[in-house]
Amino acid sequence: MSATNANNNASDAQLPPLAALFLIKFDLKVGYTITWKRSVAGLDLDGAVEFKSLPSGLHSIKEDLVYFVHDRYVGLSAFINGPASEEERNAHLVAVGILVPLSRGRLGRSWLHAQKLRELAKQLVHDTTKTEPLEQYWVDNSADRNRIDEGVDSTPSSPIVSRPPPSVLRKNKTYASRNRGLSNITQFHPGHETLSVSHPALSIIKYIDTFGPLVFPLQRAALLRKRILFITTPPVRLSCEFVYDLSILSSIPSSVTGVLPPGSEPLHRLRSLFTVGVHDIPNLQDDAKKHEEAKDSNYFLDGGAWTPGWAACTTDEVLSIKANLYDIIVELPAQLESPAQEKRWPRIKTSTGKEIKATQRDMRRFRILHSELRKTQRHSMEVHRQDDHGGADSDDDSETDDDQVALLSRSRTESESSEDDIYADNLVEAPSWTALAYSGFMWWASAGERDSSAAEEADSDRALLGDLSDFMTASLRGSSDDAMAQTWYQGAGAPHTAIIAYFHRLTAEIFSTLGDLVDAADDEEGDDEEVEGEERSVVVHSEDTSRMGLDVWSETDKAFVKEVLAMYFGRRAEVHGASIECCGIKIC
Structure with missing residues (x-):
């Protein structure tokens, strides 16, 4: 589907009401300033959104999308670096940003405004005094204060209740009535509609490819509601989307919420702070104090309004030396959005410096996931190729002609064992002596036959994943011709929903x-x-x-x-x- 069609779909969707709209400009004398703003009554923007909207280092790139959290709202700003005279350091730096209520999800569906914010920023980068388009956009999309306030009921402000005594829980087991069915998607319902080109879920394939087998230990850290900080370089859009992906993948599915006792509700999903910087250190310090108090009380506080754990990204490396502010640090390789000659993997470490690696089973499970994704992608590209050629067979066997093809499509020039060696050296825990002894013992006991327990494990992992190509076929059959023409990881038939369901x-x-x-x-x-x-x-x-x-x-x-x-x-x-x-x- 063309970008125009995708944008039309986004504009047809119900846009979330704006709590604020603002224009930020970089001034050589005073730094970043808010040159124009509109907001609902009682919402203070000064001294906050200008720093949150423009993380450190953005002057080195041409444009970016920045997500952040401010008070009870989620923010999105579109940054543009336009040409200027030498007196202005050859650059005009502007950002057009919004705030929307957090009650509408982790991102408040703010991405639906992304394309328009880009357009406004590109118009204003040449002359920030021509604010008529901003005025009109505010009139068209703002909501009165009552409407905004009624909708603000974000997850972080949910009350935290104490856990009843164990004897009470055993006598009253209503909490244990549960649905044993496997999870559907919670907090994420794209359906079979074409996702907006700015939807953060479109990065899930990139997320999996970036982390490889590390997606599993990272998910487990998120399930433990650790404070997870991604260290990145500009642009920050992809890192913000990775924060969103991690939060979605680590949510407690509705099928098992009944398993958990009362008082665990604040743990059902991970908070997303998105971009943070030096200016957020006081808030992170306050959160660190609450985190320590929560540990002392078995993670449950009486009353209050706080949820343990979060995920965020930053370009300020100074935060990485303040180990009390986070539990897990994720060092992302530079220039994630540019193909590299050699695959570079992220590094995940605890605040004490211990490196976190995938287990041997994580590696085996990832091979299955990776293989299924490649199979699904090939199936999709075959359908698209036949559609483009009127059903005729194509003589071009290359899967890398389209520059938008996900990294998962890169051809394997090395053997399977060579790729496994790369994983083992960089990402995966070395097998324990006991595991090696067991493998040798089973080989001897079974005269070299395949270990039945390993076979059962692999069958179980495949069953949990399912067949993504089946999902792909069903989705493509129910999609329009325009949707089928999209690239594999941007279309209605892309397996984003199936991947989330798998996790x-x-x-x-x-x-x-x-x-x-x-x-x-x-x-x-x-x-x-x-x-x-x-x-x-x-x-x-x-x-x-x-x-x-x-x-x-x-x-x-x-x-x-x-x-x-x-x-x-x-x-x-x-x-x-x-x-x-x-x-x-x-x-x-």
């Missing part, structure tokens, strides 16, 4: 399994066996860990299970890893 199914497997274990432990324990208000640990065996899609040999996955049980269920865990037994005797 939600992974999450559902974890929480449904742990919910069953908690219920079983409560049933065995009984009210009379409670000793001084304490409960016995929930025992998690290796087969339970495997069923959750985790690596039974990984110490980091064992620690993850313990933390999930403590955070979401308020229970101590006794996690048993895999071991080698011969004739009933445990070898290791």
Whole structure:
């Protein structure tokens, strides 16, 4: 579909009402200033939005889209760097930005305004005094104060309630009534409509390709509601979209919210702060204090209005040295949007400097996901190629002619084992001695035949993923000819929804399994066996860990299970890893 058609679709959609519209200009004498603004009554913009809209380093690029959070609103600004005289350092730097209520989602559907903001910024970069188009846009899209205030009820301001005592939970198990079905999409409903060209979900394929097997440990960190900070270089649009992707992929699916006890509602999704900078340090410090208090009270506070954990990105590297402000730091490779000669992977580290890597099972699962995405892409491109040639076969076998093809389409010039070596060296935990011993023992015991447990694991991972090509075919059949003409990762038939559903199914497997274990432990324990208000640990065996899609040999996955049980269920865990037994005797 052409950009024009996509823009028409965006304009036809209901635009979110504007709480504010403003124009920011860089002045050599005073720096960034708000030269024009309109806002609902009571909303202060000065000293905030001009810094949030223009992160450090934007002067080095031509244009960008910047997402941020201000008070109870989400902001979006379109930045343009236009030519100017030498007296003005050869550049006119302007940004046109908006604020919309957070009640309309993580981004308040602000992306629907993105294309118009770009157009306004390109008009005003030459003369910031001609603000008539801004006046008209405000008149057309602003809402009165009552309408805005009624809609403001963002997730971060949801009340946090304390957890009832364990004995009360066991007597009243209404919280445990649950739907065991696998997750559909929560908080994300693109349907079969063509997504706006500015929709942040269009970056999900890029997100997966950028992180490789690291998408899984990053999702687990988000499920633990860690404070996750992406360090990036301009432009920041893609990093902001990665923040959105991580928040979407790590949401607790509705199919298992009934598994969790009352008081866990603030944990159901990860806060998205989007772009932050030096000016946000005081707010991040306040949040850090609340985070420490939450840990001391088992992550649940009485009353208040706060949700633990967040994801954000920044171009200010000074934030990376303030380790108390974050839990996980993600160092993104520079120029993500430019194809590189050699694949560069992000680095994920804790605030103490420990590097986080994918497990061996993460690597195996990613191979399956990567293979399915490539198969789906080839299927899509075949359909598009036949459509472009009137159904005739194409003699060109190249999959890289279109410069918009996702990076996943790059051809493999190396063997499968060579690619695995790249993953293993840079991204993946080395196999433990016990795992290696087990592999050797199973090979010897089975006379070299395939390990049945490994086969079951692979079958389980494939079943959770499903067949994306089936989804693709169904979507393409229900799409218009224009939609079919879009590139693979921008069309209505692109598997964005299926990918989100896949990650939600992974999450559902974890929480449904742990919910069953908690219920079983409560049933065995009984009210009379409670000793001084304490409960016995929930025992998690290796087969339970495997069923959750985790690596039974990984110490980091064992620690993850313990933390999930403590955070979401308020229970101590006794996690048993895999071991080698011969004739009933445990070898290791």
